[in-house]
Amino acid sequence: MSGFQINLNPLKEPLGFIKVLEWIASIFAFATCGGFKGQTEIQVNCPPAVTENKTVTATFGYPFRLNEASFQPPPGVNICDVNWKDYVLIGDYSSSAQFYVTFAVFVFLYCIAALLLYVGYTSLYLDSRKLPMIIFGFLNMILWGGNAWFVYKETSLHSPSNTSAPHSQGGIPPPTGI
Structure with a gap:
């Protein structure tokens, strides 16, 4: 097992380059919404x-x-x-906006961790057969869990939300006498 050694070559490959793009996109995501x-x-x-x-x-x-x-x-x-x-x-x-910003922050942190792994511990990542499989399995679990959550939210298993509020909840009343 070797220590931290900076190697910028993985940033020239699609795996590292895409992580840099994802990192930048996550910054824009939470900055523009937040x-x-x-x-x-x-x-x-x-x-x-x-x-x-x-x-x-x-x-x-x-x-x-x-x-x-x-x-x-x-x-x-x-x-x-x-x-x-x-x-x-x-x-x-607020629920949707806060979820979006929270998810963008998690993507930001994940990209930083992945870039540190790719740039600093390239030899550890390339020499290990288990580490890429563990990372892939973890990401696959998150993907399946997220898909299951959205299927649950979009079906009748979840009670539908009321998207329109009546006038008594503070909306502007319709014009009268027209």
């Missing part, structure tokens, strides 16, 4: 006809708990004598 911020705006006309449209804005971001993002008018502006904090976006997508 740091995302956005907003949506609606224009409001109050009856009787007002000459100027007013805008209310709802800002949101990771982890996408939209049901906590309330609409806000510009500071110091009263629009139609309405408390806009009572109106929020519909949906809570």
Whole structure:
């Protein structure tokens, strides 16, 4: 068994080069989702006809708990004598977003470990017959477990989620009198 020796040759082969690409992709995956911020705006006309449209804005971001993002008018502006904090976006997508970011972090850590193995312990990896099989078996187990989980989530074995919320849960009411 030999110690740590840097050998960059595996990075020139597909096995190492793909791990570098996966490592970079995982950084972009958790950075773009974890740091995302956005907003949506609606224009409001109050009856009787007002000459100027007013805008209310709802800002949101990771982890996408939209049901906590309330609409806000510009500071110091009263629009139609309405408390806009009572109106929020519909949906809570935090579970999916957090799963995505967590999975990207795990891929990041796995790629670092694999690159250390390929670059630092190339001789150990190439001389051992059991180590590649253990790694392949472990990854195969994760792949099968992930597939089984998604099959479970997409079938009737798992209770379907309610994707639309009624008005009583904080959604914007439909226009009346039109």
